[in-house]
Amino acid sequence: xxxxxxxxxxxxxxxxxxxxxxxxxxxxxxxxxxxxxxxxxxxxxxxxxxxxxxxxxxxxxxxxxxxxxxxxxxxxxxxxxxxxxxxxxxxxxxxxxxxxxxxxxxxxxxxxxxxxxxxxxxxxxxxxxxxxxxxxxxxxxxxxxxxxxxxxxxxxxxxxxxxxxxxxxxxxxxxxxxxxxxxxxxxxxxxxxxxxxxxxxxxxxxxxxxxxxxxxxxxxxxxxxxxxxxxxxxxxxxxxxxxxxxxxxxxxxxxxxxxxxxxxxxxxxxxxxxxxx
Amino acid sequence: xxxxxxxxxxxxxxxxxxxxxxxxxxxxxxxxxxxxxxxxxxxxxxxxxxxxxxxxxxxxxxxxxxxxxxxxxxxxxxxxxxxxxxxxxxxxxxxxxxxxxxxxxxxxxxxxxxxxxxxxxxxxxxxxxxxxxxxxxxxxxxxxxxxxxxxxxxxxxxxxxxxxxxxxxxxxxxxxxxxxxxxxxxxxxxxxxxxxxxxxxxxxxxxxxxxxxxxxxxxxxxxxxxxxxxxxxxxxxxxxxxxxxxxxxxxxxxxxxxxxxxxxxxxxxxxxxxxxx
Numbered sequence: 001x002x003x004x005x006x007x008x009x010x011x012x013x014x015x016x017x018x019x020x021x022x023x024x025x026x027x028x029x030x031x032x033x034x035x036x037x038x039x040x041x042x043x044x045x046x047x048x049x050x051x052x053x054x055x056x057x058x059x060x061x062x063x064x065x066x067x068x069x070x071x072x073x074x075x076x077x078x079x080x081x082x083x084x085x086x087x088x089x090x091x092x093x094x095x096x097x098x099x100x101x102x103x104x105x106x107x108x109x110x111x112x113x114x115x116x117x118x119x120x121x122x123x124x125x126x127x128x129x130x131x132x133x134x135x136x137x138x139x140x141x142x143x144x145x146x147x148x149x150x151x152x153x154x155x156x157x158x159x160x161x162x163x164x165x166x167x168x169x170x171x172x173x174x175x176x177x178x179x180x181x182x183x184x185x186x187x188x189x190x191x192x193x194x195x196x197x198x199x200x201x202x203x204x205x206x207x208x209x210x211x212x213x214x215x216x217x218x219x220x221x222x223x224x225x226x227x228x229x230x231x232x233x234x235x236x237x238x239x240x241x242x243x244x245x246x247x248x249x250x251x252x253x254x255x256x257x258x259x260x261x262x263x264x265x266x267x268x269x270x271x272x273x274x275x276x277x
Numbered sequence: 278x279x280x281x282x283x284x285x286x287x288x289x290x291x292x293x294x295x296x297x298x299x300x301x302x303x304x305x306x307x308x309x310x311x312x313x314x315x316x317x318x319x320x321x322x323x324x325x326x327x328x329x330x331x332x333x334x335x336x337x338x339x340x341x342x343x344x345x346x347x348x349x350x351x352x353x354x355x356x357x358x359x360x361x362x363x364x365x366x367x368x369x370x371x372x373x374x375x376x377x378x379x380x381x382x383x384x385x386x387x388x389x390x391x392x393x394x395x396x397x398x399x400x401x402x403x404x405x406x407x408x409x410x411x412x413x414x415x416x417x418x419x420x421x422x423x424x425x426x427x428x429x430x431x432x433x434x435x436x437x438x439x440x441x442x443x444x445x446x447x448x449x450x451x452x453x454x455x456x457x458x459x460x461x462x463x464x465x466x467x468x469x470x471x472x473x474x475x476x477x478x479x480x481x482x483x484x485x486x487x488x489x490x491x492x493x494x495x496x497x498x499x500x501x502x503x504x505x506x507x508x509x510x511x512x513x514x515x516x517x518x519x520x521x522x523x524x525x526x527x528x529x530x531x532x533x534x535x536x537x538x539x540x541x542x543x544x545x546x547x548x549x550x551x552x553x554x
Contacts, residue, residue, distance in 0.1 A: 003376040008297045017294035018302060020285045020390055025295060025371075027431035028305030059432075060439065088377070094302075095435075099280040100365070100394050102431065102438035102462060113297055117377050141418035142454060145436055153430035154304035154379065155336075158372075159422055161379035162337065177419060185379060 006087075007116040009076050022111055024094030027102065028152035030110075031055045033210075035073070035089040036119075036247045038277065040082035042073060042089070044247060047210040052093065055149040061095050062110050069112065076114050086119040088248055094152070122249065127272065130255030130264055131170040131244070133184070135233070136160040139177045142204040150207050160185050171244060173236075173257065176205055181231045187246040188212035189254075191239035192267050196225045198235070211245040215271055224267070241265030250276035283364075284393040286353050299388055301371030304379065305429035307387075308332045310487075312350070312366040313396075313524045315554065317359035319350060319366070321524060324487040329370065332426040338372050339387050346389065353391050363396040365525055371429070399526065404549065407532030407541055408447040408521070410461070412510070413437040416454045419481040427484050438462050448521060450513075450534065453482050458508045464523040465489035466531075468516035469544050473502045475512070488522040492548055501544070518542030527553035 008016050023029035033052055036043040049066050056063045073089055080087065092115070096108040138160040146153070160172050171184045182200050183189055188209040190199045197219055202208050219226045236242065242254035242262050251272045253264040285293050300306035310329055313320040326343050333340045350366055357364065369392070373385040415437040423430070437449050448461045459477050460466055465486040467476045474496055479485050496503045513519065519531035519539050528549045530541040 004298065004374075005376065010297070016297060018297050020287070020293060020295050020392065021281065022302065023435075025299065025302040025369075026429070027435050028429055029432060029435050059436070090377070092302075097281075099282065100367070100392075100397070102434045103442075104435070104439050115297065115377075120377070138422060141420040143418040143433065145415060146432060151432055152303070152305055153432045155306060155423060155428055155430045156420065157379045158300075158304050158306050158381070159336070162381050165380075 003118065005115045005117045006080070007076055009072060009114040009116075011112055012072050012075065014076075018111065018113065019097050021097045021099065022094050023096060023098055023108075024092065024111065024152055028154070029059075030061065030092060030094030030152045031059070032093070032150050032152060033091040034247055035091060037073075037077065037082065037087040037089055040077060042070070044210050044214055045070070047213055048091075048247070051150070051208065051210060052091070055151070056093065058145075058149065059095070059151070060104070061093060064093055064110060064112050072112065072114055076116050080116070088117045088119055090115040090117070092152070120248065126170060126252050127250065127276070130253035130262070132168055132256040133171045133173055133244075133254055134164060134169050134258050136163055136172040136174045136185070138163065138174060139179070140174050140182050140205040142176060144204055147205050148202050148208040157185050170252075175233065179233060181233060181236050182206040184244050187244040187249060187252070190215065190243050190245065191231060191236055192241035192265055193235065193239050195267075196227060197267060198227045198229060198231055200231050201228050209246055211247050211250070214275060215245055215251070218271065218275055241268050243268045243271070280395065282392045282394045283357070284353055286349060286391040286393075288389055289349050289352065291353075295388065295390065296374050298374045298376065299371050300373060300375055300385075301369065301388065301429050305431070306336075307338070307369060307371030307429045308336070309370070309427050309429060310368040311524055312368060314350075314354065314359065314364040314366055317351075317354060319347070321487050321491055322347070324490055325368075325524070328427070328485065328487060329368070332428070333370065335422075335426060336372070336428070337381070338370060341370055341387060341389050349389065349391055353393050357393070365394045365396055367392040367394070369429070397525065403447060403529050404527065404553070407530035407539070409445055409533040410448045410450055410521075410531055411441060411446050411535050413440055413449040413451045413462070415440065415451060416456075417451050417459050417482040419453060421481055424482050425479050425485040434462050447529075452510065456510060458510060458513050459483040461521050464521040464526060464529070467492065467520050467522065468508060468513055469518035469542055470512065470516050472544075473504060474544060475504045475506060475508055477508050478505050486523055488524050488527070491552060492522055492528070495548065495552055518545050520545045520548070
């Protein structure tokens with residue numbers, strides 16, 4: 001189920017381990033990006049780097065150089081058949097190594113980790129006819145200082161994902177403690193209501209996905225009305241279309257949420273057609 | 278400031294690194310205990326192990342064997358002058374190594390990490406005349422599924438601790454999003470009000486400290502009235518005594534919270550006299 005990666009790299013060197021004293025391991029003190037590699041090119045690299053940069057700034061972690069990161073990603077893929085296969089690279093930036101204590105010394109150098117994996121073998125039906133989902137019992141906690149970021153404190157996602165183990169259900173939808181719909185465990189969620197496309201506000205919890213941004217920017221360019229706001233479960237249940245996005249899956253229509261059935265709608269199809277290769 | 282450890286151990290072997298794919302590094306998917314070693318003996322070991330065991334069960338992580346853990350701790354300290362010096366051992370249990378994805382396969386074996394450090398050189402005045410503290414701006418988020426546990430998702434503590442860098446201020450007190458006082462960043466907090474000892478309820482956030490439990494059990498045995506409840510800032514400010522506990526510091530009186538001054542009271546002194554060696 002959890003296939004091990006092809007290759008791992010730390011600060012430009014192919015190694016499989018990291019210091020026990022790395023603050024990523026000690027405290028989850030860091031960030032990550034999940035990159036889709038197609039024909040050897042990182043999809044939406046500018047968006048990924050821009051989110052990483054902003055998040056590093058919010059956490060006062062030194063921002064890794066953009067060109068250096070890309071050089072390392074290219075090094076990681078040397079000897080790999082990028083012409084015929086897609087890959088996933090997880091890019092992690094931890095604050096670096098320190099001794100005991102939450103306090104940060106000025107002199108810490110971030111650790112940059114790259115993890116190269118095969119592209120996950122999702123069935124084509126997920127994109128074509130949609131996926132079955134469920135609403136998780138776990139409610140995401142509110143923390144405006146961490147909201148929006150793809151940081152390394154992911155226990156909520158681990159717990160939510162392990163609420164079920166049927167392979168039939170592909171993704172879990174998570175709400176916050178006010179029962180507003182926030183996101184999927186590994187994806188963002190959009191709904192369509194009367195030709196308007198809505199996606200949850202993520203100022204209290206949730207991850208501002210790069211694919212979410214890409215979709216919103218496209219809809220804006222096409223003058224399709226969008227709204228970023230609180231979305232409650234009633235709105236979710238009465239939506240005409242529901243779809244999920246992330247950098248790896250692209251766009252998946254939601255076919256079922258628990259017992260509720262949805263059909264794949266025109267906006268989902270338009271977005272798949274224009275944005276997913 | 279952040280002194281590096283003397284020795285680190287992974288599953289009984291002295292090494293300094295851990296797999297990049299360890300879920301502690303990937304997701305903060307694990308737990309820790311901070312042990313005080315005095316004359317070569319782990320203080321309050323039963324309490325530590327019991328908390329670790331309960332937390333592992335809550336997160337569905339396999340519980341490490343108690344005797345094995347103690348054997349490894351003793352191995353870690355071989356050749357160290359435990360007769361004359363105190364030490365700190367951080368015991369970490371991660372869910373173990375897996376490939377991509379939040380889902381957990383049944384077959385994961387936990388990784389047990391031990392980190393041996395010198396005892397921190399806190400000035401004696403901290404215990405004698407008390408410490409200066411401040412109220413942090415960060416508000417802890419509510420997550421009942423994680424509350425009470427010493428898990429590896431510690432970004433809130435990292436952010437709170439880095440709100441200030443004056444060495445004058447020794448600890449930060451953190452409230453939740455309802456402005457109830459919850460704990461110190463690295464300690465638990467107690468207040469005394471009319472001869473009753475109160476400490477915050479930790480069912481929504483916070484860590485149930487081993488020293489906190491030790492203090493509560495002692496007070497119960499001595500028929501000193503205790504209460505575990507919500508504590509608002511007014512109660513904190515009007516308390517006759519405020520003190521902090523953790524396994525390493527023992528018990529520190531609070532002398533100042535921001536501009537507010539407290540004196541060291543009789544219950545704090547009694548507890549220090551009976552429980553701190």
